[in-house]
Amino acid sequence: MAFRKFLMSAAVFVTAGVALWFALQSPLLAWRRPVYILAGVAGVVALVLLVVQPLLIGGHLSGIGRVRGRNLHRWLGLGLVGAVLVHVIALWITSPPDVVDALLFRSPTPFSVWGVLAMWALFAAAAVALLQRRGSGSPRGWRRWHGGLVTVVVAGSVLHALQIEGTMEPVSKALLCGLAVLALVRVMVDLRHWRLWCRS
Amino acid sequence: MSKLSLTRRHLILSGASVAAVGLSGLPVPARAKGVAPTRSMRGGSNNYLPDAPIVDRIGRGGFWMTGTVRRAGDGQPLSGQRIQIWAHTTEGHERDPHSHGATLTDANGQFRLEMPQIVPAFGQPHGHLAYDSGTFKTVFLRPVMASAQDKTLEAHFVLEPA
Numbered sequence: 305m306a307f308r309k310f311l312m313s314a315a316v317f318v319t320a321g322v323a324l325w326f327a328l329q330s331p332l333l334a335w336r337r338p339v340y341i342l343a344g345v346a347g348v349v350a351l352v353l354l355v356v357q358p359l360l361i362g363g364h365l366s367g368i369g370r371v372r373g374r375n376l377h378r379w380l381g382l383g384l385v386g387a388v389l390v391h392v393i394a395l396w397i398t399s400p401p402d403v404v405d406a407l408l409f410r411s412p413t414p415f416s417v418w419g420v421l422a423m424w425a426l427f428a429a430a431a432v433a434l435l436q437r438r439g440s441g442s443p444r445g446w447r448r449w450h451g452g453l454v455t456v457v458v459a460g461s462v463l464h465a466l467q468i469e470g471t472m473e474p475v476s477k478a479l480l481c482g483l484a485v486l487a488l489v490r491v492m493v494d495l496r497h498w499r500l501w502c503r504s
Numbered sequence: 505m506s507k508l509s510l511t512r513r514h515l516i517l518s519g520a521s522v523a524a525v526g527l528s529g530l531p532v533p534a535r536a537k538g539v540a541p542t543r544s545m546r547g548g549s550n551n552y553l554p555d556a557p558i559v560d561r562i563g564r565g566g567f568w569m570t571g572t573v574r575r576a577g578d579g580q581p582l583s584g585q586r587i588q589i590w591a592h593t594t595e596g597h598e599r600d601p602h603s604h605g606a607t608l609t610d611a612n613g614q615f616r617l618e619m620p621q622i623v624p625a626f627g628q629p630h631g632h633l634a635y636d637s638g639t640f641k642t643v644f645l646r647p648v649m650a651s652a653q654d655k656t657l658e659a660h661f662v663l664e665p666a
Contacts, residue, residue, distance in 0.1 A: 332623060332624060334594075335592070335593070335594050335623050337597065340597075395626075398597075399550065399551060399597075399598065399599065399625075399626060401547075401549075401550035401551060402547065402550055402551075402626045405546070405547055405550065410546060411546065411547060412545060412546035412547040412548075412646055413547075413626065413627050413628055415627055416627075467627070468627040469624045469627055469628055469629065469652060470624060470627055
């Protein structure tokens with residue numbers, strides 16, 4: 305069991321490291337300003353966090369139990385919101401009209417709509433979690449909404465990332481996207497998330 | 505007198521030939537409406553800087569933006585029309601003034617402007633073109649390259665009077 309966890313952790317961190325390394329080696333960076341490069345890196349970091357977040361809740365990473373995992377999940381969740389904000393704001397600084405088009409759902413690029421949907425779902429998922437910590441709402445209710453929203457976040461982010469011709473290398477990007485989906489599905493199945501949607 | 509026999513084979517053959525003529529569009533007459541005007545593309549006007557100067561080449565070149573300008577209706581080529589071009593290239597961002605340039609169409613309504621290699625920006629390798637000179641209605645185009653390795657990109661304008 306410990307060995308399997310180790311393998312899983314190693315696979316995730318190697319894939320994330322390789323994907324980030326490739327993105328930082330992209331020839332496109334030579335023709336981008338620092339703020340545009342920052343926007344891209346923030347997007348890659350956000351994608352990596354999408355893989356890690358469910359694994360922390362499921363206790364699937366070596367040396368991180370469920371209690372510590374849950375605690376770390378909260379912090380990395382805030383980090384994820386921060387990474388997406390940096391991604392959008394830095395893109396805005398790079399080319400305001402393109403970001404305005406994306407936010408208003410009138411962008412010519414087919415991936416923008418998925419990215420914007422995922423962003424709003426992420427903000428909502430974070431808000432639901434924060435409200436729960438303040439003690440309002442039932443545990444069952446907030447988990448249901450948090451789980452439903454993060455499903456939109458992962459699906460939207462994967463559709464967003466895969467269609468972009470950017471600094472990420474295509475194979476490592478696809479692997480990272482695959483891991484994000486697998487991690488989410490695994491934890492949803494383990495926690496029998498769908499039961500939260502049935503009447504008790 | 506030859507016997508007129510309608511076998512299944514005849515029926516299929518004649519049916520197929522009727523369908524072939526019908527589908528190939530042979531009897532379709534010339535359309536009265538003519539050549540329809542080009543609509544501006546979504547995002548086409550992003551980072552537009554009006555009145556880009558007419559240049560022999562943008563930057564150091566190496567990439568060709570080509571296309572045609574025709575009149576709506578009869579499709580006649582329009583000569584001397586100013587087309588403005590800009591893109592994210594190896595020499596600058598879309599917003600940089602030095603990434604912008606303009607050229608005029610020749611007697612055949614064709615234009616060609618050498619510019620630096622377009623590189624993917626905001627997720628797609630794309631260029632921007634504008635007709636914005638007043639005589640005809642303004643049109644902004646945003647063609648996307650099939651491959652980021654391409655050395656040319658084309659865009660075609662059909663303009664209607666303003």
